Amino acid sequence: MGRFFVILVCCLLLSTLTNSSKPAIINPSQSVRDGETLLSDGGSFQLGFFNPANSTNQYLGLWFTKSPQTVLWVANRETPFTDRFGVLNITREGILILYSRSSNIVWLSNSSRTEENPVAELLESGNLVVREENDKNPANFLWQSFDYPCDTMLPGMRLGINFVTRLESSLSSWKTSEDPARGEFSLLLDPNGYPQLVLKKGNKTLARAGSWNGIRFTAQTTSTPDSISTSEFVLNEKEGYFVFGITSLGFPRLTLTPEGIPQRSIWNDRTHQWQFVEIAQLDICEHYSICGANAYCQINNSPICSCLDGFMPKSLRDWKLSNWSGGCVRRTPCSDKDRFENYSRMKLPDTSSSWYNKSTGLEECKEICLKNCSCTAYANLDVRGGGSGCLIWFGGLIDTRRSNGDGQDLYVRIAVSELENIEKKRPVDKKKQAVIIASSVILVLGLLIVGVISYTRKTYLRKNYNSEERTQDMELPWYDFSTIGHATNNFSSSNKLGEGGFGPVYKVNRSLILVQTI
Structure with missing residues (x-):
């Protein structure tokens, strides 16, 4: 029995030595080896060595403790170990x-400065940081993994660019589900013009989430508040970035799959699984520049592409063949007498060739655009509180679509001579048309009812009037000839009052008539 106990203790000690968790912090005298992990203070995250499924390669990675198979960050994604001695x-x-x-350096971090007592710590946010031992201020970190994301974005992680250091943080897909090396797809904030979130394959833009309008990215078609995470966009002289934070509903993440599909999920403690809450569905209108320049896409139209008012297909032949890539061109040359056509519910065009100013109002924005013939459109920079700021486009308007839901107002430059033609061709708004028809029907019915009432009343009055007349006529007394003769003394000349066109007129002795009648 004693021998069995000794063997059991040895086995437990061996297990502990081969797979142990260290505190969240290591200093220069410590290390992490295969079978060992760093555990964040709250226990939510672990850092250690792992092998992807069906792979013998080894990597240093970081994962969610409740889901060890979900690797969120990889250090040596391009240079794996072929053994287990990292x-x-x-x-x-x-x-x-x-x-x-063999002491060959496989991967290393960097730093712009040094400290006396540096330590590495795995934070409860999932951020691996290097800092001075007694300085926990994030602004003073020497290095952090959040600046170098792989395929996953966590709450608090920034997606964007530091304009001072030129450090860009973006998501890049794994090559395959078994190979964490950088894949073909990336999700990044394009800093050119007014920054916008774009999805790329290599150097080719596949789709745009659009620019930030104060509430959301303009490609989003709903303004419903996000119950999964809170979004924030920061833009100033030093940096521009997008970040989302955690809510009480659970721990969220944004992942770019090896197939180039952005998807958001949240950890469900009840099912112990990641629950997908949003998977990007890219319809044909989301394909970058599907309609070319100066045209817009509307998914429920046929064809889906239409030239903006005042523009015509650059190649009519290609356009009729549903090849819209050539886009549209202005029919009338630009002038300082141009006007602006308002398009509502729009995903704003590509902002890489735009200019913006946060303090300029919409009316001033219009005047600035009108003075420059290369200016093709303008819009509010921020839609909150009735709108503010100025966003101006130069050159072709690319990758614009119209939505049946939410969107933004876009003011497109157009020649005055085009306005009259546009008004003639513009279809009547269905809601307005319905109101006009309903009003007309109500008016006709009203007039008809008034007419019927008037006719009925007149007929009733006429009927009653004739009836009264007849009644009055019927109430006149009737006398026979002998009675009249007696009352006029047999038509004596002494009773004659005169004579007219209707014959002689006699005076009647009424008392005699009454006596005779009785």
Whole structure:
């Protein structure tokens, strides 16, 4: 029995040595080896070595403790270990170094400065940081993994660019589900013009989430508040970035799959699984510049592409063949007498060739655009509180679509001579048309009812009037000839009053008539 107990203890000790968790912090005298992990203070995240499914390659990665198979960040994604002898150290200069059994450096971090007592710490947010031992201020971190994301964005992680250091943080897909090396797809904030979120395959833009309008990216077709995460966009002289934060509903993440599909999910503690809450569905109108320049896409139209008012297909032949890539061109040359046509519910065009000013109002924005013939459109920069700021486009308007839901107002430059033709061709708004028809029907019915009432009343009055007349006529007394003769003394000349066109007129002795009648 004693021998069995000794063997059991040895087995437990061996298990502990081969797979142990260290505190969240290591210093230059410590390291992390295969079978060991760093555990964040709250236990939510772990950092250690792993092998992808069906792969013998080894990597240093970071995962969600409740879902160890979900790797959120990889250090040596391009240079894997082919054995299980990797080691992670931090130097006295504050550099993280990952090296092999033969002491070959496989991966290392960087830093713009050094500290006296650097340490590496895995934070409860999932951020691996290098800092001075007694300084926990994020602004003073020497290095952090959040600046170098892989395929996953976590709450608090920034997607954007630092204009001072030129450091860009973007998502890049895994090559395959078994190979964390950088894949073909990336999700990044394009800093040219007014920054916008774009999805790329290599150097080719596949789709745009659009620019930030104060509430959401303009490609989003709903203004319903996001119950999964809170979004924020920051843009100033030093940096521009997008970030989302955690809510009480759970821990969210944004992942770019090896197939180039952005998807958001949230950890469900009840089912112990990631629950997908949004998977990007790219319809044909989301394909970048599907309609070419100066045209817009509307998914429920046939054809889906239409030239903006005042523009015509650059190649009519191609346009009729549903090849819209050539886009549209103005029919009338630009002038300072041009006007602006308002398009509502729009995903704003590509902003890489735009100019913006946060303090300029919409009316001033219009005047600035009108003075420059290369200016083709303008819009509010921020839609909150009735709108503010100025966003101006130069050159062709690319990758614009119209939505049946929410969108933004876009004011497109157009020649005055085109306005009259547009008004003639413009279809009547269905709602307005329905109101006009309903009003006309109500008016006709009203007139008809009034007419019937009037006719009925007149007929009733006429009937009653004739009836009264007849009644009055019937109430006149009737006398026979002998009675009249007696009352006029047999028509004596002494009773004669005169004579007219109707014959002689006699005076009647009424008392005699009454006596005779009785």
